[in-house]
Amino acid sequence: MDISHLAEHLGTVGGVAASFFVVATCTMRTMIPLRVFGMLANLMLMITALPLHNFLQFGLHAGLFFLNGYRLHQMLLLVREVKKSVNGDLSMDWLKPFMTKRKCEAGEMLFYKNEKAETMFYIVSGRYRLVESGIELPIGALVGELGMLSPSNERTQSLECIENGTVLSVSYRQVEELYVQNPEFGFYFLRLASARLFQNIGKLEERLAETAAPVMSPRRA
Structure with a gap:
């Protein structure tokens, strides 16, 4: 041959x-x-x-x-x-390659309460505040991810930029695509979102306890 x-x-x-x-x-x-x-x-x-x-x-x-x-x-x-x-520390660095950079100016509203939620944000620089609760978000925080898990997909609070900065955004559609492509990723993402939800509940309980403490303390004569 x-x-x-x-x-x-x-x-x-x-x-x-x-x-x-x-x-x-x-x-x-x-x-x-x-x-x-x-x-x-x-x-x-x-x-x-x-x-x-x-x-x-x-x-x-x-x-x-x-x-x-x-x-x-x-x-x-x-x-x-x-x-x-x-x-570990619930870092969202793993999602950065799939996100889009966006510059924000002081006074700009990234989203409003009760509007349709389609995007989540990762704070890179600047200062941002949840209007209704008055909570200021630190650099490295993820915000807007819980709207994806909400039955109505609506924002629960408004987010305002109070100092010029940069955020990274990713659409829920992109996250859903990653979820479908890899069930293991989806499982861990749900665990991550759940952990963040419990963190928020813990912070709310702390604020309620701080508010109730002066009321429950004995009054001075």
């Missing part, structure tokens, strides 16, 4: 294997295994292209292989960072 026939047989075997991986991707419901099988299909098509000297096919699937690899790395990193956030 000469080299040309060997290359032809290798091409056939590689093509069948690649077809198997392509078909397998159609059965995947989550993004991580989809990327893995996509990379395997790209790899098989690269291998079959070399004996046939089909450099156009090789270059195309080499590019797709590295693109799928990058997206896979990004998703795995996202899941890892969410896990760290849940078990």
